Amino acid sequence: MTKDLTKEDLENFQSAYEKTPCADVIARAVQENGVTAASKNFAAKANHDYVFSVEVETGKITNQKKSGRCWLFSTLNTLRQQVAKDLKVKDFEFSQNYDSFYDRLEKANMFYEKMIRLAERDDDDREYLFELEWGDEDGGQFANAATLINKYGLVPKSVMPETFVSENTSELNDVLNLKIKKDALEIRKMKKAGKTEEEMRAFKLEKMKEVYRMLVYAFGKPPVKFDFEYRDDDNQYHIDRNLTPKEFFDKYVHVDFSDYIDLTNAPDHEMYKHYSLSNQDYLFEGEHVTYVNVPIEELKAAVIAQLKGGKAVWFGCDVSKDMDRENGVLDTDLFKKGELFDIDLNLDKAGRLATRVGECSHAMAITGVDLVDDKPVKWKVENSWGEKNGNKGYFIMTDAWFDAYVYQAVVLKQFATDRQKEIAQTKPEPLKPWDSLG
Template identity: 30%
Template sequence: MAMGIDDVRGYSENYNMGSAARANHVAANAAVKNGVIKAATSYEGTRELTHDFSIELKQGSITDQQRSGRCWMFASLNTLRYELMHRWKLEDFEFSETYLFFWDKFEKSNAYLENVLATLDEPTDSRTFETINAYPADDGGWWQMFVNLVNKYGLVPKSAYPESQNSKDSDAFTQYLTTKLHQFAIQLRDHHENGMAMSELRESKKRYMEDIYRICAISLGEPPAKFDWRARVKDGDDDKNDESENKSGSGKNSKDSKNNATSDAEAEKSKENAEKSEQGEPGIDERKQIVEHGITPLDFYHKYVPVDVNDFVTLCNNPMRSRPFYTHFQLKYSTNVAETGNLDFTNVPIDVLRKAAVDQVKAGHPIWFACDCMQYCVRDGGYFSKNAVRVDELFGTDFDIDKANGLEYGDYPSNHAMTITGVNLDENGKPNRWKIENSWGKSTGTDGYYVADGEWFDQFVTEVIIRKEFLDDRTLKASQSEPVVLDPWQTISARSD
């Protein structure tokens, strides 16, 4: 039934009638001038969300993904750099996000072409092929994609492979990489239609990947196969400093690796500098150093990162009836590295997910998580809270959708990944505030950090990455069970861009 002009006239009359008119006009003045979020921001709600926490992890400098969709990568690396910094007593540290960005683009391209080869007889307008073809090499991703890359390529410090214009602003690079991949997909499907054997198609794909490598290398620069690294340790812990300088890492993930530590000549020079300093000459930084020459990215990861990225489980909270709890799910065509398994998730009730998160932070470990960051977010002050963004008061209507329906109808997609670095527990031990490290630079939030209240966490956080040691027996058993395989468009969480 069409909307009549008389109906519209009636709506306008009600909008401008009586006491409602004043409220509507005040709200319109605020929203038109300042935007919906600023107009709806409640000073009472934000005042309740103090940026102090009973448990807080000391992290390094705030990172900035800039104009790219690498949040999942930044959040992943932020969880690991915390462990590295505290294991080796560093004041600050940042991994190279560009290094993994290069290999993610390269590997996603290969995985896409493999998916094309696996679906050669699918119509191009089938739901399966449309899903595969939609984002062949976009920026977004998940923790397990990060794990795939680290296992294959290792990690490097930012100094060894810094940011480039195309990593900071990836649109043009991604656009033309995507076009080239679509061109290759067309060629593969045409060759198949003309009777080319699979072995020949794979040879063609192998040649195509040389063009992909060249596009990535021209856009980002070639990643290092080996590199040098030097870091100064903090003062005040000489025993640990000596171990850092002269021995291989003894953390959970360390393996034998040659450490080209400080040479005798450097030690003698350090002694001379100390003597000069005592004689009143300009002060020289005498902190002990970790020095590496010609180390590989895989050796760097195994030696200096004291955790194994494979010792984590992806927990989801999706209360849709079609996604039963304590079930292990796997998503078809979802990996970024062709030879690895597809993404998998263990769905659990929110109280189970919440407890695991609290236990991990209490034990001194940050948490990667995915959420809908667009919901009830005040960027300026750094708040995630329904009480902080009172759009219900601004518009005079509620926006209540429960989590199950929000996921099923696509209103609560996981569109961002961040890192939990603290929690505040009330008198009953229940979390009422979470400290969140973002990757949008220091100009947003409070010096780059956000605070989320407990209600927001429960409703809009869909996924957390938990160390196996913090899982209860039932959840751990579920995570190791045979997965229920879902089609690539079926909802567990959603894209994390």
């Protein structure tokens, strides 16, 4: 039997509050400064020196600004390292806008395809409603970036620079999602009227023309061919004429995305299993979103091996937890909110995933680690929030924060164990779109 709170309950609550030591002092501190500031642990600063025993050389910090393209920025940041070294251009940067254009185009196409596939489902069907809500946003995964790059190539940033919209995507997100969701209702009407899949796909292609036009207005027209012109760090002039984006990628970026493996640490799932999240794929051909679930120590070992091999590591985490954005610190000891309220706020990683308190919300690149007696104590992180955040754009991540809030890392297979590589060859178990890893 359910029961509302009574007057007696409220009196008991107030009585318990009044017996709490220093309750009014704490209340004044929280009310004046907020929960985060009132709970900040000054002593944690002792562990935040920017000295690392292993570091990868990197270029100028990038800035995704007000967009959700962290996954693309971090992918391109890990790829540019080799190109910058080969060309002797330390601050070389790929165009994020170029691949953003095709990212949104392909997402729109996949959205329409899903609406065609789900057109017979009930209006309250869970998968239909999930995909309808997902729409066409600017978030993504490493595998999405890999597939885009394999299909469309890359260009230098100077060839297709950022626009106001590429750096501030919320307005486009609103109008683009309104447009495609309106079209989704038309697809359902067509299905009910007995139209064939061919007729619905013809409708899709007409609507994709409109999407393409919107994206050109927002991001600019992607180049078909371009001249790659630059001066290296020795001030020597170079030019490579009449390249396609695919030719540029093949010639200057020596990477095979099939050589990578996506390791995850999701304790709410069975360890040493291969999982797939097909709802996050938006190309039928190419790299797919899959994970090999391993203990956190194995994931860290692979990351350390790749850093020692001189290569940065793409990783996904829950960045908003225990973060000092201004100073660029990720530390589980940074705030004492449980002590502040005198309550137990400890929830393990599996519990956070199971309750959806935890999620993989942001991607960055790990570019260094500080090892003491061969054990990691802190990590250097290259973010994509510009130089005004953190230490000129870099963040420091304690090893305890890594354990708690890092969910995935993409490493070259040469740095993975034989067991991990064998698991990656098995048929993945498909996860539902609303899985905690989604």
